Amino acid sequence: MSTFLPILNEVEKASIHERQPLPAAYLGLPDDEMALRIEAARAALGERLVILGHHYQRDEVIRFADYTGDSFKLAGAIANHPRADYIVFCGVHFMAESADILARPHQRVILPDLAAGCSMADMAPADQLEICWNELRQMGIAERTVPVTYINSAAAIKSLVGQNGGTVCTSSNAGATLKWGWQQKEKILFLPDQHLGRNTAYKMGVSLDRMVVWDPHEPFGGLTRDQLDQARLILWKGHCSVHVRFTAKQIDQVRREHPGIKVIVHPEVPFDVLQAADDSGSTEHILNTVRNSPAGSTWAVGTEVHLVHRLAEEVAPGKTVVSLDQFGCLCSTMFRVSPNHLLWVLDSLVDGDVVNEIVVPEEQKKWAKIALDRMLSIQ
Numbered sequence: 455m456s457t458f459l460p461i462l463n464e465v466e467k468a469s470i471h472e473r474q475p476l477p478a479a480y481l482g483l484p485d486d487e488m489a490l491r492i493e494a495a496r497a498a499l500g501e502r503l504v505i506l507g508h509h510y511q512r513d514e515v516i517r518f519a520d521y522t523g524d525s526f527k528l529a530g531a532i533a534n535h536p537r538a539d540y541i542v543f544c545g546v547h548f549m550a551e552s553a554d555i556l557a558r559p560h561q562r563v564i565l566p567d568l569a570a571g572c573s574m575a576d577m578a579p580a581d582q583l584e585i586c587w588n589e590l591r592q593m594g595i596a597e598r599t600v601p602v603t604y605i606n607s608a609a610a611i612k613s614l615v616g617q618n619g620g621t622v623c624t625s626s627n628a629g630a631t632l633k634w635g636w637q638q639k640e641k642i643l644f645l646p647d648q649h650l651g652r653n654t655a656y657k658m659g660v661s662l663d664r665m666v667v668w669d670p671h672e673p674f675g676g677l678t679r680d681q682l683d684q685a686r687l688i689l690w691k692g693h694c695s696v697h698v699r700f701t702a703k704q705i706d707q708v709r710r711e712h713p714g715i716k717v718i719v720h721p722e723v724p725f726d727v728l729q730a731a732d733d734s735g736s737t738e739h740i741l742n743t744v745r746n747s748p749a750g751s752t753w754a755v756g757t758e759v760h761l762v763h764r765l766a767e768e769v770a771p772g773k774t775v776v777s778l779d780q781f782g783c784l785c786s787t788m789f790r791v792s793p794n795h796l797l798w799v800l801d802s803l804v805d806g807d808v809v810n811e812i813v814v815p816e817e818q819k820k821w822a823k824i825a826l827d828r829m830l831s832i833q
């Protein structure tokens with residue numbers, strides 16, 4: 455039987471979100487000057503460079519991306535550029551780590567601002583998963599359980615999951631992944647987002663009383679042997695701080711204000727919100743559904759505000775798109791990647807200097823790659 459090993463040392467933990475200060479020369483630059491200089495650096499680097507941009511990035515950054523998409527789509531795009539030397543990932547830390555795991559040995563992955571982390575990924579540190587798995591083993595549950603982690607998790611978590619026969623999933627393939635998981639074992643441990651796990655399993659017909667929430671701050675997750683015995687799905691107590699801001703009350707309000715409006719949300723929202731919506735799915739699903747809806751449609755969209763605003767502009771004037779949250783839900787860590795940071799890392803590359811490189815330790819890479827390769831094969 456495999457065991458979880460402590461493979462993230464204290465130095466690695468401390469360095470994960472250590473921020474490199476932006477050099478003073480890159481502060482306060484006019485937008486048009488930055489745009490010209492970014493284009494010039496891209497041209498100088500040519501095919502040696504690929505820029506990936508997550509949908510939640512701000513407009514001033516995403517306009518320079520060679521590929522835009524969700525985590526799943528961007529992870530797949532890396533394979534299209536085997537000869538590129540540099541992959542600049544305009545997203546957050548766990549995405550750049552996944553890129554480093556999937557990249558060829560000669561490829562170097564750069565995150566424009568190292569402080570661009572993810573609060574959800576931070577809710578599942580490797581040492582807590584290790585404790586969880588050991589406690590599940592003590593109760594005789596681990597051997598009946600396959601671990602599955604959402605891609606929004608640290609490389610150390612993906613590695614631990616891969617080491618124990620599990621896989622990574624995204625919001626695009628969460629349903630197919632749970633189906634795969636239950637073909638392997640009787641139970642699934644799903645982390646770090648309890649909402650994605652619960653919403654996906656419920657959609658597949660699993661009742662709420664067959665799901666339990668593992669609180670990593672409580673001994674044995676705060677659960678009894680009996681509760682774990684009954685459960686088909688063990689949900690890690692984690693969430694996305696952006697998507698839990700959406701409420702069922704907002705849906706009532708938007709329906710009152712816009713009769714006939716359709717509501718579509720990301721599955722990281724709480725259960726009651728998803729139940730009150732008309733549709734749900736990954737960012738790619740949201741984009742495709744709204745784009746392909748009939749002219750004259752009105753949509754309230756429950757996901758990060760940059761995606762919602764771009765979608766609204768793209769489909770106007772034929773269709774109307776509003777944010778489900780009137781104040782707009784912004785991912786503040788995604789927002790840390792600025793055009794100033796992008797220009798700085800590109801200028802550095804032109805000068806032959808790699809700054810803000812993300813390097814996953816080799817011992818994590820091996821198992822994390824196995825878990826990520828499983829993810830890419832499960833559709």
Ligand code: SF4
Nearest residue numbers: 572573574694696785
């Ligand atoms: S939107 Fe939520 S899950 Fe996505 S990067 Fe931001 S905090 Fe993390």
